[in-house]
Amino acid sequence: MPVVELGQVPAGLLTELTDAGLDVEALWRHLTLALLEDVPPGTEDTTSAATITDDARAAGAFVARESGVVSGLGVAALVFHAVMGDTVDVTDRLPDGSRVSAGDVVMRVSGPARGLLTAERTALNFASHLSGVSTATARWVEALEGTGAKVLDTRKTLPGWRDLQKYAVRTGGGVNHRFGLHDMAMVKDNHVVAAGGVVPALEAVRRAYPGLPVEVEVQDLDELRQVLEAGAERILLDNMSTADMAEAVRVTDGRAVLEASGGLTIDRAREVGETGVDFLSVGALTHSVTVFDLGLDLDEE
Structure with missing residues (x-):
C-alpha cells in the first residue's frame, strides 16, 4: 500500500506532535509499519476495492463508546494523512487529555471512502490504546x-x-x-x-x-x-x-x-x-x- 511522503502532511499537525514531545519521524515509521500489516506491498484492501468505487467520498465521526480521557487523536489524524495525504480533512478534533462521555464525537474525518476504511483500524488502534493509558492514569490521579x-x-x-x-x-x-x-x-x-x-x-x-x-x-x-x-x-x-x-x-x-x-x-x-x-x-x-x-x-x- 502506498504511503504518502511525510512532507504531504499538514505542517501544523507535525508541529503539534513535535511540541507534544513526540519524535515525528519515529512515529511515522511506526504507523507505516502498522499500515503495512493490513495492506502489504502489492496488495490492497480487498473488501473496500470490491464494494466502493474509486471516486466515492465519505465522512464520519470518531465516537467514544464509554467515558474516559482521550489521547492519540493527533496520531490517528496522522494515520489518515499517511494514507490519503491532503485529500482527507480532519476536523472537530478534541485536544488530547479531554474528558469525554459515551456518545461524544471526538474527531471527524472526510475524504476518499476507500482510504477512510483502509486507515480506520490502524487509526483506531493507536487512539484506543493511548486513550486507555490516559484513562487509567486519570483514575490514579x-x-x-x-x-x-x-x-x-x-x-x-x-x-x-x-x-x-x-x-x-x-x-x-x-x-x-x-x-x-x-x-x-x-x-x-x-x-x-x-x-x-x-x-x-x-x-x-x-x-x-x-x-x-x-x-x-x-x-x-x-x-x-x-x-x-x-x-x-x-x-x-x-x-x-x-x-x-x-x-x-x-x-x-x-x-x-x-x-x-x-x-x-x-x-x-x-x-x-x-x-x-x-x-x-x-x-x-x-x-x-x-x-x-x-x-x-x-x-x-
Whole structure:
C-alpha cells in the first residue's frame, strides 16, 4: 500500500506532535509499519476495492463508546494523512487529555471512502490504546487528589510504544519516570548483590556517572537509613507496608524524594498517598491497560 511522503502532511499537525514531545519521524515509521500489516506491498484492501468505487467520498465521526480521557487523536489524524495525504480533512478534533462521555464525537474525518476504511483500524488502534493509558492514569490521579503524591509510569511499556505510552500518561495527568537505562541510574536489588551492598552500589554509580540522577531501591527501613546517610537524593520504597512507608517518610524528613513501588492497586492509592510519599510508580498504566472503546461511524447518505 502506498504511503504518502511525510512532507504531504499538514505542517501544523507535525508541529503539534513535535511540541507534544513526540519524535515525528519515529512515529511515522511506526504507523507505516502498522499500515503495512493490513495492506502489504502489492496488495490492497480487498473488501473496500470490491464494494466502493474509486471516486466515492465519505465522512464520519470518531465516537467514544464509554467515558474516559482521550489521547492519540493527533496520531490517528496522522494515520489518515499517511494514507490519503491532503485529500482527507480532519476536523472537530478534541485536544488530547479531554474528558469525554459515551456518545461524544471526538474527531471527524472526510475524504476518499476507500482510504477512510483502509486507515480506520490502524487509526483506531493507536487512539484506543493511548486513550486507555490516559484513562487509567486519570483514575490514579483522581484517587490521589489532595494527597500531594503523583502517579508515575515505569519502563514496563510495550516494545516500540514507549514514546507514545509515556505521552499518553502525560495527557492523563501522570508524570514520566526515566525514559530508558541511559537518562537516570536506578540501583535495584540485583545491582546491590553485584556491588556487595546498597551503599557501595550507589557510590559506584556516582563515580562512573557524576552528575547523572540516581535513584536507589531499598527493601526495608535499615537500608533506607543507610542510603540517607550516604546522601541519596531519590529513594524507591520497594513493596513496603503502608506503616513502613509512613515511617520512611518520617525518617527521611524531606532529605530525599520518596517513591512507592510494588504491589500497588488503585484501591490502595489514597492510603499510600496519604503516607506522604512523593510518587507512586505504577507499571499497570502501560503494561496491562485496557483499551478505550472508540469507533468510526460513517455518515449515512
